[in-house]
Amino acid sequence: MVIVGYGVPSQCSELPSDFSLVNQTYVLPDPFQLLDAGRVTNQSDWQCRAEQIRALFQKYELGDKPPQPSTFTPTFANKALTINAGVGSKTISFSVPITYPTSGKAPYPAVIVYDAPSIPIPSNVAVITLNIDNIAQQNDQSSRGVGLFYDLYGKNATAGALMAWAWAVSRVVDSLEMLPAAQINPEKLAVTGCSRNGKGAIVAGAFDERIALTIPQESGSGGDACWRTSRDMLVNQNLATQTANEIVGENVWFSTAFNQFAATNYTVGLLPVDHHELAGLVAPRGLYSTENVGFLWLGDFSNLECMTAANKIYQALGATDHQGFSQDGPHDHCSFPNDQISEINAFFNRFLLDEQVNTSIFRTSRPKA
Numbered sequence: 001m002v003i004v005g006y007g008v009p010s011q012c013s014e015l016p017s018d019f020s021l022v023n024q025t026y027v028l029p030d031p032f033q034l035l036d037a038g039r040v041t042n043q044s045d046w047q048c049r050a051e052q053i054r055a056l057f058q059k060y061e062l063g064d065k066p067p068q069p070s071t072f073t074p075t076f077a078n079k080a081l082t083i084n085a086g087v088g089s090k091t092i093s094f095s096v097p098i099t100y101p102t103s104g105k106a107p108y109p110a111v112i113v114y115d116a117p118s119i120p121i122p123s124n125v126a127v128i129t130l131n132i133d134n135i136a137q138q139n140d141q142s143s144r145g146v147g148l149f150y151d152l153y154g155k156n157a158t159a160g161a162l163m164a165w166a167w168a169v170s171r172v173v174d175s176l177e178m179l180p181a182a183q184i185n186p187e188k189l190a191v192t193g194c195s196r197n198g199k200g201a202i203v204a205g206a207f208d209e210r211i212a213l214t215i216p217q218e219s220g221s222g223g224d225a226c227w228r229t230s231r232d233m234l235v236n237q238n239l240a241t242q243t244a245n246e247i248v249g250e251n252v253w254f255s256t257a258f259n260q261f262a263a264t265n266y267t268v269g270l271l272p273v274d275h276h277e278l279a280g281l282v283a284p285r286g287l288y289s290t291e292n293v294g295f296l297w298l299g300d301f302s303n304l305e306c307m308t309a310a311n312k313i314y315q316a317l318g319a320t321d322h323q324g325f326s327q328d329g330p331h332d333h334c335s336f337p338n339d340q341i342s343e344i345n346a347f348f349n350r351f352l353l354d355e356q357v358n359t360s361i362f363r364t365s366r367p368k369a
Contacts, residue, residue, distance in 0.1 A: 012047070012048035012049075012051035012052060013051040013052065013054060013055045014055070015035070015052075015055055015056070015059065016035055016036075019035065021270045021271075021272065023270075024267075024269040024270050025269050026228050026231065026232065026268075026269045027228070028226060028228055028229070028274050028276055028306075028309050029272060029273055029274055029277065031049070031053070031276065031277045031280050031309075031312070031313055032046075032049065032316070034048070034049055034052065035052050040316075043317075046316070046317065050280075050281055053273055053277050053278075053280070053281060054206075054207065054281060056272050056273045057206075057273055057277075057278060058158075058163075059257065060255075060257055060258065060261065060271060060272065060273070061254055061255060061257070061258045061261075061271070061273070062159065062160060062162055062163040062203060062254060062255055062258075063157065063158035063159035063160050063163045063254075063255035063257070064157070064158045064159055064163070065159060065163050065166060065167050065170075065207055066153060066157075066159075066167060068170070068171065068174055069085040069086055069087050069152065070086065070087060070088075071084075071085060071086030071087070071091070072084070072085050072086075072171070072174065074171075074174070074175035074178055074179060075179070076175075076179045076181050076182045079097060079098050079099075079100065080095050080096060080097045080098060081095065081096045081098065081128075081172065081175045081176070081179070081182065082094075082095045083095070083096070083171050083172070083175055085152060085171065086152075087152055087153065090151065090152050091152075092148040092149075092151050092152045094131070094134055094135065094148055094168070096112075096128050096129060096130050096131075096172055097128075097129050098110070098126055098127070098128050098182065098184065099126060099127040099128075099129070100126050100183075101122075101123055101124045101125055101126050102123050102124075103123045103124045104123075104124030104125070106183040107180070107183050107184055107185040108124070108125065108126045108183060108184055108185060108188075109124075109125050109126065109184075109185055109188035109189070109190075109352035109353060110125060110126035110127065110128050110176075110184045110185070110188070110189055110190070111125055111126070111127055111128065111189070111190040111191070111192055111215075111352075112128045112130055112169055112172055112189060112190065112191045112192075112204075113127055113128065113129050113130065113191075113192055113193070114130055114132050114165065114191075114192070114193030114197035114200055114201060115129070115130070115131065115132060115133075115193070115197060116129065117192070118192075118193075118194040118217060118334045118335075118336065119192055119194075119215060119217060119336050119344060120336060120341055120344065120345075121348075122345065122348050122349075122353075124353070125190075125348060125352060125353075126184055128172060128184070130165070130168060130169065130172065132161075132165045132168070132193075132197065132200060133147070134147065134148060135147050135148050135149050135164050135165055135167075135168045136148075136149050136150070136159075136160075136161035136164035136165060136252075137161070137252075138161045138196065138251050138252060138253065139251075140250075140251060140252075141249070141251070141252060143161070143251070143252045144252040144256075145157070147161075147164065149164035149167060149168070150164070158255050158256075158257065159255065160252055160253050160254040160255045160256075160258075161200070161251070161252050161253045162199055162200045162203045162222075162253045162254065163203060163207070163255070165200045165203070165204065166200065166203045166204040166206075166207050166208065169191055169204040169208060169211070170204075170207070170208045170210075173186055173189060173208060173210050173211070176189070186210065187210070187212065188212055188351075188352045188353075189210065189211055189212055189213075189352075190211065190212060190213035190214070190215055190286075190348070190351070190352060191204045191205055191211050191213075191214055191215070192214075192215035192216070192217065193216065193217065193219075194217040194218055194219075194333075194334040195217075195218055195219065195220070195333065195334055196219075196251070196253065198216035198217045198218055198219030198220075198223050198224075198289075199216070199219045199220075199222045199223040199253060200253075201214060201215060201216045201217075201219070201223075202214060202216040202219060202223050202224060202275075202278060202279065202282070202287075202289070203278070205281075205282045205285070205287065206278050206279070206281035206282055207281070209285070211282075211285065212285055212286060212351045212352060213285065213286035213287075213288070213347060213348070213351040213352060214282050214285070214286065214287050214288075215287075215288050215289070215290075215344070215347070216289045216290075217289070217290050217334065217336075218290060218291055218292050218295075218298055218333060218334060219289065219291075220241075220242060220291070220295075220297065220298035220299050220303070221241065221242040221243060221244070221247060221298075221299050221302065222242075222244075222247055222253060222254070222275075223275070223289075224275060224279060224289045224291070224303055224306060224307050224310075224325075225241075225275060225298070225299040225302035225303045225306050226274045226275045226276055226302055226305065226306035226309070227243070227244045227261075227268045227271060227274055227275065228268060228269065228274055229299070229301065229302035229305045229306055230242060230243050230244070230299045230302040231243050231244070231265050231268055231269075232301075232302070233299055233301050233302055234265060235265050235266075237301070239296060239301070240296055240297070241296055241297055241298070241299040241301075241302065242297050242298070242299060243262075243265055243268070244258070244261060244262035244265075244268045244271075245262050245263070245264055245265045245268075247262065248262040274306070275306050275310075276306050276307070276309035276310040276312075276313070277310075277313075279306070279307060279310035279313075279323070280310050280313035280314070282323075283310075283313050283314045283317050283319060283322065283323065284314065284317040284318070284319035284322050285322065285351070286322055286323075286347055286350065286351035286359075287310075287314075287322065287323045287324065288323075288324040288325075288326070288343070288344060288347040288359075288361070289303075289307060289324070289325055289326075290325075290326050290327070290328065290336075290340060290344075291303040291304075291325075291326075291327040291328070291329075291364075292327070292328065292329040292330065292331060292333060293327060293328070293329040293330055293364070293365055293366050294329040294330020294331060294333075295329075295330075295333060300327060300364075300366045301366070303325075303327060304325075304327060304364050304366060307323070307325040307362075308325075308362075310323065311323055311325075311362065320360075321358070321359050321360040321361075322351075322359065323362075324343060324346075324347060324359055324361035324362065325361070325362045325363070325364075326340050326343050326361055326362075326363055326364075327363065327364035327365060327366055328340055328365055329365060343361045346358060346359050346361070347359055
């Protein structure tokens, strides 16, 4: 497997032939440890390490993300992109509507939204709506291999639904780069979703460096909570939160390769990566994640610990304030409380509208242990 398009040597994304899962530990993996036993000491090292992390996530958790298909002919008409893609004799087509802003100037910044927006979006930012179930279904275990992504790549494609959606996001970005008539600035794009869709949003941001701002909302385990810290909540603290063991039986968001790590609550320690590193793949680009202490299932402790660890990567890249974390509540799941509006607006203003504003936001309403 070779990942291309990130401007680093291809060998960085090729796992060593003798790579094996030998160390079971419930301590979060060191994001700065290279696979050749060296350590990250500079920007070039990190770019290589980031490709290693992407390769590990594809092999062991998310499945492979294919590049732009060999046949790719997007069109724009009637305020919508129509994406026509083909691989060999297989072809698919899907459309994404664009809701244009009521203020601002073209080409507009835009937010790619999974299904429907659940966050406040500024009046000068466009909304691009992606029907993710059309790309990869997510009803239950029977959804494995169902959707346009699998029509194109086959039902045995390794990608789970989260990666299939990320593939679709990248094809939207490709289309915007090719179609200036759409009047969307492809360098000023955000991606967002809530709950399961928030899990998808952080994967999309991690696997496409053209996304300027990633906004996972209440994504919980499989999103901005780490597998190991969620396990700790359940096993060591007796707090009923979602773990890898539960999540693989619930739906088809992950590759079947992940099942070996989720077989019990004691096998996840073999996974060579965790979600502080997934969030770190977004760095140094904008990342604003929200969580809700009103739902233990979302893993409030795990969210906080995992994103605190992710911030070490942002710190190392000199971009500490490019990552925001806001854990609020209790409030209704996927609602957006008023006291977070100024925070999210700051991230929109900085990363989509080029305003020099303060995005030093890292807070929780979770009581101290």
